[in-house]
Amino acid sequence: MEISENNFITLVRKFAGKSNSIVRGIGDDGAVADLSAGQYVFVQDAMAEHVHFEFSFMDPYFVGKKALYSNISDVLAMGAQPVYYLVTAGIPAKLSSRDMVKIYRGMNRAAREFGVALLGGDTVATARDFFIDISVVGKLASDKYFGRDKARSGDLIAVTGKLGEAALGLKVLKEGAAKKGMKGCIDRFLSPRPPYELWKELVKNDITDVMMDISDGLIMDLSRMMNESKKQASVHLEKVPMPGALRKSGLEDLAFAGGEDYQLLFTFPPDKLPGVEGMIQRGGKITIIGTVSSGRGVRVFRNGLEIKTPKQGYDHFGSEI
Numbered sequence: 001m002e003i004s005e006n007n008f009i010t011l012v013r014k015f016a017g018k019s020n021s022i023v024r025g026i027g028d029d030g031a032v033a034d035l036s037a038g039q040y041v042f043v044q045d046a047m048a049e050h051v052h053f054e055f056s057f058m059d060p061y062f063v064g065k066k067a068l069y070s071n072i073s074d075v076l077a078m079g080a081q082p083v084y085y086l087v088t089a090g091i092p093a094k095l096s097s098r099d100m101v102k103i104y105r106g107m108n109r110a111a112r113e114f115g116v117a118l119l120g121g122d123t124v125a126t127a128r129d130f131f132i133d134i135s136v137v138g139k140l141a142s143d144k145y146f147g148r149d150k151a152r153s154g155d156l157i158a159v160t161g162k163l164g165e166a167a168l169g170l171k172v173l174k175e176g177a178a179k180k181g182m183k184g185c186i187d188r189f190l191s192p193r194p195p196y197e198l199w200k201e202l203v204k205n206d207i208t209d210v211m212m213d214i215s216d217g218l219i220m221d222l223s224r225m226m227n228e229s230k231k232q233a234s235v236h237l238e239k240v241p242m243p244g245a246l247r248k249s250g251l252e253d254l255a256f257a258g259g260e261d262y263q264l265l266f267t268f269p270p271d272k273l274p275g276v277e278g279m280i281q282r283g284g285k286i287t288i289i290g291t292v293s294s295g296r297g298v299r300v301f302r303n304g305l306e307i308k309t310p311k312q313g314y315d316h317f318g319s320e321i
Helices: 005-013 060-078 097-114 165-173 185-190 196-204 218-229 243-249 253-255 270-281
Strands: 023-024 033-035 040-047 080-091 118-125 129-141 155-158 210-214 230-238 263-268 286-293 295-300 305-307
Touching: 040 060, 060 080, 060 097, 060 129, 060 185, 060 210, 080 097, 097 118, 155 270, 165 185, 165 253, 196 263, 196 270, 210 218, 218 230, 218 253, 218 263, 218 295, 263 270, 270 286
Parallel strands: 080 118, 230 295
Antiparallel strands: 023 033, 033 040, 040 129, 080 129, 155 263, 155 286, 210 263, 230 286, 295 305
16 A cells, blocks of 8 residues: 555544544544443454464464454553454465464463453455454453543653564564574564553553553654654653663664564653552563653654654554654
């Protein structure tokens, strides 16, 4: 397609349904609907062979597991507990029933970790490549959804975990490079479990209602958050958490643009800082990397000096930008 993913979403937005029950529609990690039984989040995400993975270096078990993890991550980012999921699989003749059982076993493992139940779905034959498309329903964990449209001037910006692990793991797998010392990064690419325990702490302590997962790269996803919130972010690159191997090898761009870490990106007001610091002191892997102010876009600093924005991240219709 000749336009970027962001521009395509803008075009599609005009077709969105209008209803008093729709709390949050197109523009976030998921949609929120106010139903008689409460507010629910609906997300849908797909993975396609040769775009998101290769069977040559990714066992079918991990394809299924990662596919569901990525959807669960979106639900958590909206402030909801995942409840149900449905699966559509496009299956080429080259895949055996054994391969498909592995894919469903991978999904089942992820589902059991988060208490999510499979409701059903669909299967279709494809001419050549495999794809998997998953829909997940979640129930809001509090009385408000978490959205990328709620960042406020004065907020602090934070991320969980380390960024760039999955991108480095993918690089090692694709290039067949030495895997010594790379197990954590390879595992992050193959099996990117969302930081569920940290998420529950953030919800419990009412730290934030501004969140998204990092799937397409820090700069890209933060830009989307600022666009939805109509605010500006200032990020300090030296504070961005990443594997030591990235800094040593000059591959820092992977931490800013690599994506697929499925860590959490969130903002919170300064009066919530003691709560966040308490989580960090208890071992929570949270790093504060910047601030939100009036304006637009993302400004990037290194040791106090503003620099050109690094490579932003993955765009589904334009590769990396």
